[in-house]
Amino acid sequence: MHDVVIIGSGPAGLTAAIYAARANLNPLVFTGMERGGQVTLTSDLENYPGFPEGLGGFDMYQRFEQQAMRFGAEMIYEVVTKVELQGDSKNVYTASETYSSKTVIIATGSTPRRLGVSGEDRLIGKGVSYCATCDGFFFTGKHVAVIGGGNSALDEGLFLTRYADKVTIIHRRDRLRADAILQERAKKNKKVHFLFDTIVEEIIGEESLNHLRLKNLKTEAVDSFQVDGVFIFIGHKPNTDLFVGQIDLDAGNYIVTDRRMHTNQSGVFACGDVQDAIYRQAVTAAGTGCIAAIEAEKYIAEHEGRAYPESRK
Ligand SMILES: Cc1cc2nc3c(=O)[nH]c(=O)nc-3n(C[C@H](O)[C@H](O)[C@H](O)COP(=O)(O)OP(=O)(O)OC[C@H]3O[C@@H](n4cnc5c(N)ncnc54)[C@H](O)[C@@H]3O)c2cc1C
Incomplete structure (x- = not known):
C-alpha cells in the first residue's frame, strides 16, 4: 500500500510530488x-x-521532475486507465498493473480545445496561443486575431488590447455569445475589430505564423488574413x-474542491x-499542488494517529 499516488506530471502534480517526497511519503507519480x-507546449x-x-517549458518540466526525484518521488511513465477512489484503500490501474494507495492526488490538468485546422499544432508557441496572460506580452504593438465569440474570447481579447495595436475577433456566427457588458466594452474599444460568419481554414507560416486562410460562411469567399498572432478561445476540456x-x-466538468484541495471523496x-477554470497558470497549479x-500528509497522519503540527491543522 502506497501513501500517495499522484496522477499527472504538470506543475501541479510535480509540485505535489516535491512536497509529498520531502514529507517522506515516497509518492508515485503517473x-x-x-x-x-x-507547459511543455510553450518555448518560453x-x-x-x-x-x-x-x-x-520543457526545461521547467525537467527541473520539477529532478527536484521531485531528488527527494524520493518515483516516476511511472504510464497512463492511468481506471481508478477506484472509495474507501481507505484506493486503487489506480494502468494497462499493466494495479496500485493501492491511502491517498490520491489528481493533477490531470485540462486541454485547450483546438480548432483542428492544418498548421495549428505545428505553430503553437510560434504565433498560435491559447493563453493571453501567458503570451500577450510577445505581441506588443502587433496585430492579433482572437478566435471565438464567448465570454473568454471577448475577455481575453480585451486584455490583449493592453499589448496589441489591433485585435480582430473572428467568430463563425453572425452574433457573439458573450455577456452584453463584455460585448459593449469590446465594441467601444477602438483597437477591437470583428469578422463575423467567418472560420479559420488554415494557419500558415514556416518558422512562425504568417497569415490565416479564412472563409466567409455566407459568401463562401476565401481570403488570406495577415496577423502576427492568433489566440484560440473556444473552451477548455x-x-x-x-x-x-x-x-x-x-x-463544466471541473473537479469540485474546497480551499484545501479536498474533493468530496475522503483521501x-x-x-x-483540473479544478481551476479561472486562473490556469503554472504558478497557481504549483501552489495548489503544494x-x-x-x-494528503495531514490526512494520513490523522488516520494513523501520527503527530502533526498543530499550526497546520
Ligand atoms: C501553449 C500554452 C502556453 C502556456 N504558457 C504559460 C505561461 O507562459 N505561463 C503560465 O503560467 N502558464 C502557461 N500556460 C498554462 C499552464 O501550462 C497550465 O496552467 C499548467 O500546465 C497547468 O498545470 P497542471 O499540472 O494543472 O496540468 P497540465 O499541465 O495540464 O498537466 C496535466 C498532466 O496530467 C497528465 N494526465 C492526464 N490524464 C492522465 C491519465 N489518465 N493518467 C496519467 N496522467 C494523466 C498529463 O500527461 C499531464 O502530465 C500555458 C498553456 C499552454 C497550453
Missing part, C-alpha cells in the same frame, strides 16, 4: 502521455517567479473522464487546472 503537462514562460530571463461518477464535478485531493500534498 506521468500520462504529456510528461510535464501543458516569462511569468514564473524566480526565472527573470524566462524559462523553456478538463481531463476528468476517469473520475465521472466517483467524485463531484461542476457543470482524494485535486490540484491545478496544498494538496500537505493535506
Whole structure:
C-alpha cells in the first residue's frame, strides 16, 4: 500500500510530488502521455517567479521532475486507465498493473480545445496561443486575431488590447455569445475589430505564423488574413473522464474542491487546472499542488494517529 499516488506530471502534480517526497511519503507519480503537462507546449514562460530571463517549458518540466526525484518521488511513465477512489484503500490501474494507495492526488490538468485546422499544432508557441496572460506580452504593438465569440474570447481579447495595436475577433456566427457588458466594452474599444460568419481554414507560416486562410460562411469567399498572432478561445476540456461518477464535478466538468484541495471523496485531493477554470497558470497549479500534498500528509497522519503540527491543522 502506497501513501500517495499522484496522477499527472504538470506543475501541479510535480509540485505535489516535491512536497509529498520531502514529507517522506515516497509518492508515485503517473506521468500520462504529456510528461510535464501543458507547459511543455510553450518555448518560453516569462511569468514564473524566480526565472527573470524566462524559462523553456520543457526545461521547467525537467527541473520539477529532478527536484521531485531528488527527494524520493518515483516516476511511472504510464497512463492511468481506471481508478477506484472509495474507501481507505484506493486503487489506480494502468494497462499493466494495479496500485493501492491511502491517498490520491489528481493533477490531470485540462486541454485547450483546438480548432483542428492544418498548421495549428505545428505553430503553437510560434504565433498560435491559447493563453493571453501567458503570451500577450510577445505581441506588443502587433496585430492579433482572437478566435471565438464567448465570454473568454471577448475577455481575453480585451486584455490583449493592453499589448496589441489591433485585435480582430473572428467568430463563425453572425452574433457573439458573450455577456452584453463584455460585448459593449469590446465594441467601444477602438483597437477591437470583428469578422463575423467567418472560420479559420488554415494557419500558415514556416518558422512562425504568417497569415490565416479564412472563409466567409455566407459568401463562401476565401481570403488570406495577415496577423502576427492568433489566440484560440473556444473552451477548455478538463481531463476528468476517469473520475465521472466517483467524485463531484461542476457543470463544466471541473473537479469540485474546497480551499484545501479536498474533493468530496475522503483521501482524494485535486490540484491545478483540473479544478481551476479561472486562473490556469503554472504558478497557481504549483501552489495548489503544494496544498494538496500537505493535506494528503495531514490526512494520513490523522488516520494513523501520527503527530502533526498543530499550526497546520
Ligand atoms: C501553449 C500554452 C502556453 C502556456 N504558457 C504559460 C505561461 O507562459 N505561463 C503560465 O503560467 N502558464 C502557461 N500556460 C498554462 C499552464 O501550462 C497550465 O496552467 C499548467 O500546465 C497547468 O498545470 P497542471 O499540472 O494543472 O496540468 P497540465 O499541465 O495540464 O498537466 C496535466 C498532466 O496530467 C497528465 N494526465 C492526464 N490524464 C492522465 C491519465 N489518465 N493518467 C496519467 N496522467 C494523466 C498529463 O500527461 C499531464 O502530465 C500555458 C498553456 C499552454 C497550453
